[in-house]
Amino acid sequence: MELKIAIASGKGGTGKTFVATNIAVVLERMGHPVRYLDCDVEAPNGHLFLKPETGPAEPVTLLSPAQVDLDRCTACGRCVEACQYHALTLIREKVLLFRNLCHVCGACTLVCPTGAIREGEREIGKLIHGRRGPMEVHYGLLETGEGGMAPRLIRRVKRHAGEGINLLDSPPGTACPAVETVKDADLCVLITDPTPFGIHDLKLAAAMCRALGREPVVLVNRADDVNRDLKIYCKEARLEIIGEIPDDRKIAESYSSGDLAVETLPEYGSLFHNLAERLIRRAQNPERVRVPHNGNAISVLPNSGPGETLRKESPRAPRTKELVVISGKGGTGKTSLAAAFCALEGKIAIADCDVDAADLHLILNPARRAGGQFSGGNQAVIDPDRCTGCGACADHCRFEAVRPVAGQDKTVYAIEESSCEGCGVCAIVCPEQAVRLTPAVNGEWIVSDTRFGPMSHARLGVAGENSGKLVTLVRENKNFIAKQSGLDRALIDGSPGTGCPVIASLTGADYALVVTEPTVSGIHDLRRVLDVILFFRIPSGVLVNKSDINPEKADAVRHIAEEAGSDFLGMIPYDRRMTAAQVEGLSIVEYTDGPITDTIRTIWDKVRARCFETKE
Secondary structure, three states: OOOEEEEOOOOOOOOHHHHHHHHHHHHHHHHOOOOEEEOOOOOOOOOHHHHHEOOOOEEEEEEEEEOOOOOOOOOHHHEEEEEEEEEEEEEEEEEEHHHHHOOOOHOOOOOOOOOOOEEEEEEEEEEEEEEEOOOEEEEEOOOOOHHHHHHHHHHHHHHHOOEEEEEOOOOOOOHHHHHHHHHOOEEEEEEEOOOOOHHHHHHHHHHHHHHHOOOOOOEEOOOOOOHHHHHHHHHHHHOOOEEEEEEOHHHHHHOOOOHHHHHHHHHHHHHHHHHHHHHHHHHHHOOOOOOOOOOOOOOOOOOOOOOEEOOOOOOOOOOEEEEEEEOOOOOOOHHHHHHHHHHHOOEEEEEEEOOOOOOOHHHHHOOEEEEEEEEEEEEEEEOOOOOOOOOOOHHOOOOOOEEEOOOOOEEEEEEEEOOOOOOOOOHOOOOOOEEEEEEEEOOOEEEEEEEEEEEEEEEEEOOOOOOOHHHHHHHHHHHHHOOOOHHOOEEEEEOOOOOHHHHHHHOOEEEEEEEEEEOHHHHHHHHHHHHHHHHHHOOOEEEEEOOHOOOOHHHHHHHHHHHHHOOEEEEEOOOOHHHHHHHHOHHHHHHHOOOOHHHHHHHHHHHHHHHHHOOO
């Protein structure tokens, strides 16, 4: 028996890894062969809790364009025309290669008539293999700056699935890395919490699973007596709640130290045992999708102002001074603090670049001004009537996006939409011209007004691709509306992690503020995101939220920030009023006053001095 159970979430910080690691240990105790596959390759954390004995890291490489042989290059420009990602350009009869834009599709090498594009091995990350007793542990670690390669590294991690129960710890969100993880799972478990952010992002994750033909179940973490809205939504959406884990500070403190609840808090042993049994039964008997997915799930919203229905880029405008608020992992309080900073500034241009799970609008309550669909690339479609089944498209596709399909009298090929990155290689090699490329609708962009200033935000489509391009569009739109409003300062709520959306959020920013928490996973992911910040040479600062959960780890964050040359800006204690303010649609500084808001004001004064008041 081989079962794949994906543990996923619409947003970070819901307790996904907490659940996955504890379930893995309980399943192993029950006598099941267990493989723990950490597919959250941008910020893998499971090993911090399972503590496996590991061997040497295994480099993962791809054959990638490395250089252009100028002696062979005739400057014909065919490679530039073929590249859908603008990774090649022709300047003064010389082809330049931009490695960080390259998706390693191979189109340029196919069309070059002289073989001038030389390929070499490009390391995109590492695989780490280990054991915790009889349990196998496998995880990937993406190289800094290789955000677009996450799905390929995830595929390599998943190759180590085998007999028994395979627990897939998924990246959060609904973009291509999450899709790659859950698309062939026997069961997808969505971890959420009973907050407005948690409910909003659960809706996105449930839509993703159903779009992939997977009927998910819901596990509520940090459950309390105020779960009414969450339960109402699940009932209306016909989602099964398979279990609840109480909101217990002892769990948070145990987690912060890298301990497993089933080992340090024996009272939770039976809860996880019963949960594990239910998950196995559901995985062995998967249900059909209860509510069919209705297409792309991106609504075509009418424009009420300037702008096209389909947009790839924004009108150019002068760049504002930019503060980007990011986090190495989700759930640190990044968005709640970003909203508080907007309130303290009073008037500022705002951009929510967390397009995979945008939540800032839940606090700022924006009034929509304009918007429309976003296209970040192409989608390949194969005409089955023209396809002869030669298989050239499948042989050359480096994304494993082409599949054979049995027809009435022949086998033809079709594109798996969730894996296609629109490179066009299949169209290049098809001898029957059976492949066409059409603009893909990847999401929607929105421009709004808030009580603190104009806001640019967006929503990535279910299983959406090109999240980095959508982030870039959000920032460009922000510059445009800032100019209209006479504003020269902007706050960006960036994505968690270290992948494409984070890189697109950070590039060219004036200051990066990292919000972290005092846990082993928070510290691990802080180091990862600081590496990205250093890679782009952006001045930065660090603050610790929920600092009193583990004062020792909070102090460790201070030293890490100082070692990285980052400003240490302060600590904010855990306060339930953060969530209470979120429920009311208010920032914490609007909702209450006291020591916590005094601390936030002090931190904001430091941040604005470093970002907005420094001399050029």
